[in-house]
Amino acid sequence: MFATPPGQIVARPDHPSTGERHDALAEATVTIAGVTGRDITHRRVPPEAFAGGARATAATSAGNSSNQTTTETSMSRRSRPLVVLLPATVTTGLVAGWFGDWAGAIMPGLRETDDRTFVAALQALDRAILSPLFMLTFMGALVLTGLAALLYRRAGDRAPLLWVTLAFGLYVVVVVITMAIHEPLNQILRYAGDPDAIADVGAVRNAFDEAQWAAWHNVRTVATTVAFGCLAWALVLHGRATAHREDPRLASPASGPPRGESLSKDASGT
Structure with missing residues (x-):
């Protein structure tokens, strides 16, 4: 037998009989070795102590699961x-x-054409613009941004x-300008009729x-472009x-390291 150092607490399991195996699984014998190395006292740990530890472990696991669920819910809310x-x-x-195409190419190009070509071209462009795809894009940008x-x-x-x-x-300003200024002007050309049948184009x-x-x-071109940049x-x-x-480490340098890391360094003296 090896001598047990003085003051050391040694835990060793019982060797129960066959009928006491159930109790042996929940109990342990704690031997306190004295200065002489002889067993001074024996204290039996009740099964309730192990049950309490199991409950604490279960509570910790439940708490971690709850925190994980809360974090996932918070991330889901922020991703919406x-x-x-x-x-x-x-x-x-x-x-x-x-809008940029119209401002930089279409209108400057039509400015150099004759009256009949100007009216006919804008009437054709107006018919092409009034399509479900364009209207869905134009109004969809307003709804989605809001x-x-x-x-x-x-x-x-x-x-x-x-x-x-x-x-x-x-973008609200863009929609207001479109409806208050451009749409009334577009209607002048839209309802003017066939350019070949117009007496005074x-x-x-x-x-x-x-x-x-x-x-x-x-x-409205500048406003839409700035809105896109925003x-x-x-x-x-x-x-x-x-x-x-x-990753909290990606925070600004002025904020310093995470609190847990700082405390660890202070405790270690480094």
Whole structure:
């Protein structure tokens, strides 16, 4: 037999008989070795102690599971705005590109044509524009951007919310300009009839007021482009916020290391 160092607590299992195996699984004998190395006292640990440990382990596991579920729910709630922000950015970018084509190529090119060609071309373009696909894109950008702003407000993500709200406001201005200025002017050409049957095509072109149409179109082109940039930046901010939540080490250097790491270093003296 090996001598037991003084003061050491040694736990050893009993060797119960066949009829006592059930109790032996839940009990242990604790031997306190004295200075002489002889057994001084024996204390039996009741089964309730093991049952309490099992309950504590089960409670810890349940707590970890609950925390994991809460984290997953929180991440799901924060990811919902992104599902709307992505199509909002795409549709706004499509509209901005379409406006840019008109401002940079179509209207400058038509400006050099004769009256009959000008009226006929714009009538054909107007018929092509009034399609379900364009209307879905044009109005879809407005609806999706507004919905993204609402979702970010509910999620409490203020950084993307600011830029999405700004984009929504700019796009509302675009829709108002379109409906208040461009649509009435477009109707002048739309209902003028066949250019070959119009007695005075020049009068129709003058009533269209090309200069006013082009000036306000430049305004809505700039507004849509800026709105698209705001939504793109909101995507960047959403990605940064998500990365910081998943890995606290990506936080700003001024914030220092995580609290647990700092405490560990202090305790170790390094």
